[in-house]
Amino acid sequence: MGSMLEIMKKVRDEGDAPDPAVEGVVELMPEEAARGGPAAADSRFTQSEPGAVSDLVAEAASVAFPSTQEWDAKLIDPAVVAFHARYSVECEQFRSVRARLLSMNSGGDPCVLAITSSVPGEGKSTCTLNLGMVMAEGGEQRTLIVDADLRRASITRMLALDGQSGLSDLLRGTGTVKQHVYPTPYENLKVLPAGAACGAGQSELLGSARLRQVFAELRGAFDYVFVDMPPVSTVADASVLGPRCDAALLILQMRRTPEPVAQQAVRTLQANKVRVLGCILTRHHERHAHMYDINEYYNYGS
Amino acid sequence: MTHDRPMEDVRNTIGEYARLVRNRWRPALVGLALVASTAFWCSQWLPRRFAASTIFERRDDVVLRNLISKNSPYSFESLKSTLVMDMTGSRAMANAAVTLGILAPEAVPAEGPLTEAGLRALDEALAAHGLRASVQMLQSTPSLDTIKLTCEAHDPDMAQRCVVALRDGYISHTRDRITDVLRSTRRFFQTEVDRLQQQLSSTNQALAEPFKDFPGLDPNDTAGAGHRLEVLRSERERLLERKTELEAQVAVHEQYAALIADQPAGAGATEAFQRSVRAAMAKIDQEMGEAMALRRMTAEHPEVRGLQAKRAALSALLEELVRQSSAEALAHAGDGWAVSAPDGERNAQQLRAKLELEALQRQLAAVQAKFEQADERVNRFGTLFERLLKHGAGLRDLTDQAATQADTLATWREHLLQLDRIMAADSEQRGTSFAVLEEAKNSDRPVSPRGKAVMAVCTASGLAGAALLIGILELLDRSFRSAGQVARALGIPVLESIGVIPTPQVRRKRWLCRLLWAPTLTLLLAVLLTTGALAYFSLEHPRAYDSALTNLRDAVPRYLGLGGNCGTSVRP
Numbered sequence: 001m002g003s004m005l006e007i008m009k010k011v012r013d014e015g016d017a018p019d020p021a022v023e024g025v026v027e028l029m030p031e032e033a034a035r036g037g038p039a040a041a042d043s044r045f046t047q048s049e050p051g052a053v054s055d056l057v058a059e060a061a062s063v064a065f066p067s068t069q070e071w072d073a074k075l076i077d078p079a080v081v082a083f084h085a086r087y088s089v090e091c092e093q094f095r096s097v098r099a100r101l102l103s104m105n106s107g108g109d110p111c112v113l114a115i116t117s118s119v120p121g122e123g124k125s126t127c128t129l130n131l132g133m134v135m136a137e138g139g140e141q142r143t144l145i146v147d148a149d150l151r152r153a154s155i156t157r158m159l160a161l162d163g164q165s166g167l168s169d170l171l172r173g174t175g176t177v178k179q180h181v182y183p184t185p186y187e188n189l190k191v192l193p194a195g196a197a198c199g200a201g202q203s204e205l206l207g208s209a210r211l212r213q214v215f216a217e218l219r220g221a222f223d224y225v226f227v228d229m230p231p232v233s234t235v236a237d238a239s240v241l242g243p244r245c246d247a248a249l250l251i252l253q254m255r256r257t258p259e260p261v262a263q264q265a266v267r268t269l270q271a272n273k274v275r276v277l278g279c280i281l282t283r284h285h286e287r288h289a290h291m292y293d294i295n296e297y298y299n300y301g302s
Numbered sequence: 303m304t305h306d307r308p309m310e311d312v313r314n315t316i317g318e319y320a321r322l323v324r325n326r327w328r329p330a331l332v333g334l335a336l337v338a339s340t341a342f343w344c345s346q347w348l349p350r351r352f353a354a355s356t357i358f359e360r361r362d363d364v365v366l367r368n369l370i371s372k373n374s375p376y377s378f379e380s381l382k383s384t385l386v387m388d389m390t391g392s393r394a395m396a397n398a399a400v401t402l403g404i405l406a407p408e409a410v411p412a413e414g415p416l417t418e419a420g421l422r423a424l425d426e427a428l429a430a431h432g433l434r435a436s437v438q439m440l441q442s443t444p445s446l447d448t449i450k451l452t453c454e455a456h457d458p459d460m461a462q463r464c465v466v467a468l469r470d471g472y473i474s475h476t477r478d479r480i481t482d483v484l485r486s487t488r489r490f491f492q493t494e495v496d497r498l499q500q501q502l503s504s505t506n507q508a509l510a511e512p513f514k515d516f517p518g519l520d521p522n523d524t525a526g527a528g529h530r531l532e533v534l535r536s537e538r539e540r541l542l543e544r545k546t547e548l549e550a551q552v553a554v555h556e557q558y559a560a561l562i563a564d565q566p567a568g569a570g571a572t573e574a575f576q577r578s579v580r581a582a583m584a585k586i587d588q589e590m591g592e593a594m595a596l597r598r599m600t601a602e603h604p605e606v607r608g609l610q611a612k613r614a615a616l617s618a619l620l621e622e623l624v625r626q627s628s629a630e631a632l633a634h635a636g637d638g639w640a641v642s643a644p645d646g647e648r649n650a651q652q653l654r655a656k657l658e659l660e661a662l663q664r665q666l667a668a669v670q671a672k673f674e675q676a677d678e679r680v681n682r683f684g685t686l687f688e689r690l691l692k693h694g695a696g697l698r699d700l701t702d703q704a705a706t707q708a709d710t711l712a713t714w715r716e717h718l719l720q721l722d723r724i725m726a727a728d729s730e731q732r733g734t735s736f737a738v739l740e741e742a743k744n745s746d747r748p749v750s751p752r753g754k755a756v757m758a759v760c761t762a763s764g765l766a767g768a769a770l771l772i773g774i775l776e777l778l779d780r781s782f783r784s785a786g787q788v789a790r791a792l793g794i795p796v797l798e799s800i801g802v803i804p805t806p807q808v809r810r811k812r813w814l815c816r817l818l819w820a821p822t823l824t825l826l827l828a829v830l831l832t833t834g835a836l837a838y839f840s841l842e843h844p845r846a847y848d849s850a851l852t853n854l855r856d857a858v859p860r861y862l863g864l865g866g867n868c869g870t871s872v873r874p
Contacts, residue, residue, distance in 0.1 A: 078805040097798045258780045284799035
């Protein structure tokens with residue numbers, strides 16, 4: 001899978017009407033890559049103050065990205081239904097989660113949500129990506145997805161941002177937030193990858209004091225920050241990251257996650273004073289049997 | 303609404319089971335196929351029971367049945383009531399077992415019940431061959447029974463032979479019993495005939511005793527008897543008259559003889575004789591007057607008539623004497639009277655009177671004897687007539703009784719004759735006839751186990767195995783299976799349930815799963831259907847099944863180029 005830079009190059013080469021902004025970003029890519037972040041190559045990011053994260057992000061958000069149709073679908077993981085199948089049943093289910101979250105946060109306060117699971121492989125990264133995309137697709141919520149799973153970096157891999165700078169670099173004190181935030185097919189959705197030097201040995205970075213500062217910056221710059229955390233029952237990273245977040249969503253895979261493990265995960269989160277908003281069940285086979293045929297609904301009247 | 307709650311519970315329960323089956327259909331199918339296939343395969347070794355049945359009818363002769371049942375203490379009802387025991391009782395089964403050769407003849411005594419050892423041997427023999435018999439009355443009327451006899455055994459030939467042996471044994475046994483009944487009935491009839499004959503003889507004797515002297519007298523004909531009595535009385539009266547007349551004549555002749563003997567010779571003798579005759583006539587008149595006045599006798603009374611006859615005889619004698627006296631007087635007047643009769647004439651008169659008297663006395667003795675005889679007959683017949691008048695009803699009853707007894711005796715003799723005719727016939731035609739309506743057939747299809755029952759049981763076993771497997775898997779599975787379970791277990795709300803995102807990886811996994819499962823399921827279904835078909839085929843067409851297996855056993859070594867048995871499993 002290629003990187004985001006390759007996507008942008010492809011968009012520039014194959015696009016009918018290349019956007020000047022994209023052109024600028026792409027032109028700076030070699031230099032940016034040398035520094036370890038795309039935003040660093042953008043002059044508009046560099047002209048801004050490092051502390052004024054919100055402004056910078058807002059400015060970055062204003063950069064015209066290609067529409068979802070213009071992005072190469074092969075470079076984004078097929079599990080991201082919010083990109084590949086926006087009218088699918090599963091995407092609609094993520095929109096339902098979005099509606100629940102918005103109703104819970106009726107005041108519109110900035111919200112940092114940790115998304116975790118009890119055991120690996122339950123679909124938390126997929127959920128995080130899809131949830132972030134459906135949250136951003138309305139254009140009203142400034143959304144950031146943080147790949148805080150430094151051991152696996154699933155989101156980074158799913159968006160083909162492998163090797164790019166990110167959270168680990170940020171925690172290590174390299175660069176600023178704006179230098180490590182990457183655009184996505186959605187205009188107001190940004191991604192903070194795990195970082196270039198992610199791995200099992202980098203998880204100690206999560207315990208650094210820099211993390212609080214970073215999260216404070218993110219809280220001020222985005223309306224919703226979805227933090228993809230490692231599994232609760234597997235590693236202790238969630239115990240470190242969880243308290244930095246406002247609440248947590250627990251991902252459970254149907255017919256796979258053992259009940260005692262899930263209970264232990266909830267108890268662990270609650271022991272770390274993490275407010276568990278609720279859970280999202282994945283791979284729920286029976287769900288399809290009761291779902292309204294959404295494709296038919298969207299075709300209705302057309 | 304509250305009344306929807308039970309239905310809601312039912313729906314939830316059904317939905318829960320449907321969810322279980324939907325989620326566990328693969329292990330369920332595996333369990334179903336394995337258990338049901340095993341059950342189907344094992345069913346080939348279930349012991350088979352074959353049945354053979356025959357239908358025959360037993361038709362009783364209605365006339366004979368009624369004759370026996372109405373006229374004797376014996377009947378065919380006992381044959382009907384003991385039909386089942388006669389056909390399937392221990393003795394019948396023992397005889398059939400001996401006929402089939404599965405029981406030693408020594409185990410069955412010629413008469414009487416089976417011994418303990420015999421019963422034990424019989425039970426063992428029946429159990430070894432699985433022999434069991436049952437009787438069903440398809441139709442039962444007083445004179446016609448349609449019987450269905452069924453035998454079950456492990457071997458169809460044995461069942462067929464057993465049913466034939468039982469049927470033939472029953473028919474033979476029944477005929478023997480009918481012969482016994484006929485013999486007993488004949489003895490009874492003979493006894494009755496003898497008894498009735500004796501009764502009739504006694505009655506006839508009692509009836510004939512009073513009339514033995516009066517043959518031809520009908521005790522019922524009172525008028526005839528009265529007329530006969532009158533005739534006897536008339537005869538007696540006639541004899542009485544004759545006797546009286548003869549007595550009078552004898553008396554006259556005696557007086558005449560006495561007068562002649564005592565009379566002196568001359569005319570005075572005639573007058574004296576006339577006087578004595580007149581005195582005798584006066585005496586008779588006096589007696590006759592007394593009889594008619596005092597004794598109230600009519601002129602027709604024999605005694606009166608006898609007196610009249612006596613008087614008439616004396617009167618005639620007196621007239622003779624008067625005429626004789628007149629002639630003598632004329633002779634005396636003409637000759638100068640007093641010419642006396644000579645002694646020779648006198649002697650002749652005496653002799654004549656003596657002879658006439660003797661003849662009259664003899665006649666009188668004869669008439670007297672006849673009269674006495676007639677009087678005795680009149681007296682006896684009068685007594686009989688009085689008895690007839692007094693006890694006529696009893697005599698008539700006796701006569702009727704004799705007639706009835708004669709009729710009854712004739713009827714019983716007819717019965718006896720009929721019975722003799724029947725007993726003279728062949729034993730097959732004695733009263734009851736048997737007709738086989740349906741001969742026992744050798745059925746290939748076992749009656750137990752039934753094909754459908756085996757199919758049902760094996761399928762049910764498979765379903766039970768599948769359910770058991772599902773239950774075990776559900777018990778061992780600690781994962782979440784529903785949103786409600788998650789909410790209950792964790793105490794947090796479920797925001798949404800996301801379905802399976804159809805990524806290429808998921809599709810690949812699905813395809814791989816299908817690739818693995820399709821042949822597996824095909825194999826399982828093939829095994830299931832094959833074993834099921836084998837089980838059904840072995841039950842419904844066992845001979846064809848065995849033949850096919852034998853051919854297969856022979857064909858496989860040939861195909862493999864082996865000389866011997868390749869060890870193909872063949873159902874015993």
